[in-house]
Amino acid sequence: MSKTSSAAQNFWLMKSEPDVFSLHDLVGRPGQRELWDGVRNYQARNFMMNEMKVGDLVLFYHSNAEPSGVAGVAEIIEPARPDPSAWDKKSEYFDPKSTPENPRWYCVTVGKPRPFKSFISLEELRQHAELKDMLVLRKGQRLSIQPVTPAEFECVVSLGMKK
């Protein structure tokens, strides 16, 4: 398959608690890559399974943080595969309803971390009219993987690349 046959690139926002796994942690991982395991929400899983493609770009969002906000960009470097943590009894993500024969949960691999020059806090995101429809700014929006429009993505990246 040639690359040009694939559908257009998509843009995403993925949440992580920096106390658990930060963008800086991704920078420090061997190969600067990590399996995005532990997602236990069907909507987020479906985005990974059905819509994420290798080469899609991600706003790496720090949630439950001081402050919360976008730390930088990363990239989907491997497509979704069954989440092995679901059948690991020692994992906090263990789910007895998921088995290797019949996996319930999937995870992509994220890599190529590119931290912003300046961290873009939630408060700053709210100050830009072009970003007012971003799901992450919506009250009660808890989805850990969210689609982002190309315009929103570009806007946040240009903010982050400024000093």
Place this chain on the structure above:
DNA sequence: GCCAACGTTGGC
């Protein structure tokens, strides 16, 4: 630590 908003579970 509080708590509003949301997703999931399970009894019926």
Place this chain on the structure above:
DNA sequence: GCCAACGTTGGC
């Protein structure tokens, strides 16, 4: 298939 109870998320 409804919906109350429960657990979780995540900003504050």
